[in-house]
Amino acid sequence: MSDLLYMVLVAPFKDMAGAPAFLVEVLIGGVFAGLMYSLVALGFVLIYKASGVFNFAQGVMVLFAALTLVGLLERGAPVVVALALTVAVMVGLAYAIERVVLRPLVNQPQIILFMATIGLNFFLEGFGEMAWGANVKKLDIGIPDRSFIVRGVQINELELTAAVTAAVLVTLLALFFQTTRIGRALRAVADDHEAALSIGIPLKTIWVVVWSVAGVVAIVAGLMWGAKSGVQFSLSLIALKALPVLILGGFESVPGAIVGGLIIGVGEKLGEVYWGPLVGGAIENWFAYVLALAFLLVRPQGLFGEKIIERV
């Protein structure tokens, strides 16, 4: 018994202290993965805040953005042009979604809108593969996938670039939505559509803005994940990893998405490396969900979620 406790509670920390450079490498890996989860989760949060819709298609939007980008690069477009065109495609997609999916469903129950995003999910998946092909693609944006060593810590250049990009994007978005009048309008729209309309907030504009931003976030996420592990259908499954992040951070909180992503990214890497051997590995695969389950039991609104106020 005491052996087991020692192995779970003491030995891993001794390992950490014994090889600090390695620990730092693991942490960096965790932060990188975490920022990527945050990016995907952020797409969900933005749309959820603005329209109360849980966008089931966010993961596929990441895939679709990456497919579009790769497709354009394959056809010989320079990186900058391909990026600009992909942004244009995602903004166009936002317009189309507002016009075809959201506008006809104004004032419908939220479950209806949720179902609509499931439909959108399948449509985008099929359309993306039809347009760009279903084979696994290599995404090369000119950042070399090589490492350099600082004070004994190995750092991957690609991961570093991705992490910095994600951090900058996330900070900008957080500032934008917390402090500008669009941010206030967004919160108003999230709360009550009719009232928001009556004080002059154009719902349609807000939706297009929000879906466009979610599209741009999807491009960055698709770009980073795609550069690391290739562009293929499984890219859309990282949306599943964003769910525990949302539960941890709270569905309507931008900072929550960031902190939740980091906790899960770092937590699962540490768990995998230091506690993994005890159970034969693969902690990384379920850590996030177990943590989310624990959170649901203890704090269902998440770390930063707004407590639901209901007068009875």
Add this chain to the structure above:
Amino acid sequence: MSHPAPAGPVLEVNGVSVRFGALIAVNQVSLSVARGQIVAIIGPNGAGKTTLLNAVSGFYHPYEGRIAFEGKDRTRLQPPDVAALGIARTFQNVALFKGMSVLDNIMTGRLLKMRGSFLLEALYWGPAKRQELEHRAFVERIIDFLEIQAIRKTPAGRLPYGLQKRVELARALAAEPKLLLLDEPMAGMNVEEKEDMCRFILDVNHEFGTTIALIEHDMGVVMDISDRVVVLDYGRKIADGPPAEVRKDQAVRDAYLGVAHE
């Protein structure tokens, strides 16, 4: 209000009908609201009062007739465009942003008045900061005016119903409307709250010169505060005039006390 106000009525509703499928909720109703007046729209349940108000604020569109605001036709506008023209409203069932504080709720009423660069706003810098502070000062004046200082930081959803109605009025006033539409501002209130609300409505009208159209069930209240009363019944207008005249009108008495409809 510094800019010269155009002559003529603020709001003109001309032969407006609204229908939902086979049901005609509002049937060829005409009315006009003169600048500075308080006009009450009354009638039994289901008379089409709220439908008419929704048509004016752009939530419904009439299938015939026209609606003009300050002399310009605006029958087909969407709600945000109507708000941009200077028409603010409240709702029968209170539509506040429940998770936001009272202060933030009222600040949303200023959104249409805000201008400038998002970048500066994000950094809370220079003109953006000045603008935020100016709007904040205006909102504080309204908060004083409606005597809700004590609940400024309270989330709107936690307030009792009577206060929620008052906050909703504050949000509408924050937009400095030319025309204020109130849908049953006193519904569900006790006598004391009703008296307060009456006083606020009259004060708004006197101090800001705001033109007000309101829907109300309570006949006593209506007769006390309005300059003109319009009575709807089964979607049609059955009376229109000063309170004293309307009170004597036989058709109105029938509608309220009940007479067999053929």
